[in-house]
Structures are given as structure tokens and as C-alpha cells.
Amino acid sequence: MQVTNNHAGGISAIAFIAAVVVSMAYYQFVYLPQVNAKPVVSEEVLNPPGITSVSILEGSALPSQTQNFEPKEVTANLGETNKVVWTNDDTTAHSVTTDTGYIDPTSGEFNSMATIGLLLPKQTYEFIFTEPGGYAYHCEPHPWMTGAVTVERGRF
Ligand SMILES: [Cu+2]
16 A cells, blocks of 8 residues: 555656646747747838938927927838938937837837937937837927827838
8 A cells, every 4th residue: 555655656746747847848948939039020121211200300498399309290111211210400408208118029119218318419319110000209308399100011
């Protein structure tokens, strides 16, 4: 009796260890690679032939000036003009900061503060959008400065 019980216990211990090993292997070699895989983005989307330009107009730091990001709303097409470039044409530093905490799967956080910080006068900030959608943004030091980028699928 005693021996049989020990034997059964040994088998279930081995079965348990085998199950742990199999699930760890699954996690390491199947689950993690799928979760961590970068999305496949076509070359045209990563290096679009055209850009979409937005100017930060002189005087944008004044709340009374309603024109700051110009154009205030832009539309970009994936694989064509989905690289958006903001140029600070003002004499004050500004940021381009997502309203929603948007993180592009390839380009990272849509926020100049996350990469280059404030745009000094004459400085530019570039962001390559790789997903269609609507992206509202503002300037962190001057939250009345707002704009939006709409990204359309185009041919991609
Ligand atoms: Cu600003």
C-alpha cells in the first residue's frame, strides 16, 4: 500500500513538472514572440515620399491669437504623406503633445516631449503615423494651442 501511494505521488509530481516545463516553453517560445513582435509596416509607410507640414505661427504663445498650429487640421495619407513635420516659426518654445496619450506601434509616443522636448524657435518635430485614425494634440506650455491630424489609409 505504502509503496503504491509513493509511486502514484511520484508520477503526479513528474506530470506536474512536465506540465510546468511545457507551459514555460510555450510562454517563452510561442507567446512572448507573438506579443513582442513589431507590426509589419510597409516601406512606403515607414518612408513616405511626401510630408504634411504644419507651422507654429508667430505669436502662438498669446491666448488671444486663435491661429497657432497652421493648418489647425491636416489630413495625411498612409504611404504618401504620413510623415508630419511641425516647424516652430514663433519666437517662443512650444510642444506637440497628444491629447490622448497615443502611442504609435512603430514610432512610439506622439509627443515631442518624449523625444526632443520643447521645439525651440526654427526647430522642427517629425512624427510618422503608421495607423489610420484621428490624432488630436496640443501644446503643453500653452494648452489653448490645439490641432488635429487625420490619417487616412490611402493605398495602404
Ligand atoms: Cu506653445
